[in-house]
Amino acid sequence: MPELPEVETVRRGLQPVMENARITNVLQRRPDLRFPFPQRFCERLCGRSITALSRRAKYLLMHLDNSEVLVSHLGMSGSFRIDEGAATGNPGNFSLPRNKTEAHDHVVFFLTTEDGAKAKVTYNDPRRFGFMLLVAGDGLAEHRFFANLGIEPTGNALNGEMIATLFGGKKAPLKAALLDQRLIAGLGNIYVCEALWRAGLDPRRKAGTVAKSSAKAKAACDGLADAVRTVISDAIEAGGSSLRDYVHTDGQLGYFQHRFNVYDREGAPCARPGCKGTIGRIVQSGRSTFFCPSCQR
DNA sequence: AAGTGAACCTGAAGGC
């Protein structure tokens, strides 16, 4: 599930507990996720303090006081769980999974928070498409996972002009271009579908066709840039507003209710006022695309 | 070069 807004929600949820906390112990319950864990993973983290939590695209970045960065990607099914006031830093208590969920608790961070309280932060990931890396802070921008990342879909860098530049000459469908992390970094299948619906653009259209110099193409670029920015900021806002309740109920982070206009709504009436269309589903690059054939052109 | 599809892995949901 985690696209950029979810990762940002996770970051905001973890921040009060992890920022300025000291890592007193780390339990790593298997040798790998998507990739092997870094060499001496636990030893390199134990005793370190976390100076800041940030995010780039869908990557969560935990900055350590030795200037290394713990990079975490949630893949398809990764999530963090917070147990505040955890009584012990002894990982032995958690070495055996007690239920189906705990079977996928792959990493547990034992922390002493800024105010001296104990806390436990657990990474759970059933499909194990997520991963964790340790990267030197000054080498992060050149790291292979970051060197080719495109612009953030938040903020002012993403405007119609930028879309035109990025998509110019591209024969790939708009859907594929928006999913391409080298162009815009952080969009996933859901928010691409939602943004294209908001912009009223057909996901099958060649990306290059919105990058022409005509007034109509310029309007399409402006509309698409606006749709991407607002769909992301709305989702972050929704995550933020549901975050408090969610953390208080069971500590789970990264999943929240969100209402979509097209995603997973095949057969439903189009929500656009005045549109009589029905949401359809097609497959592009092996992934489901939901859109309204009537108002997305 | 650029674009498409398979692969990685587990669990949930639906059909029979």
Place this chain on the structure above:
DNA sequence: TGCCTTCAGGTTCACT
């Protein structure tokens, strides 16, 4: 109830 198939929000890699 159980067995089978299909599908899932991400990314990389191997092909055309």
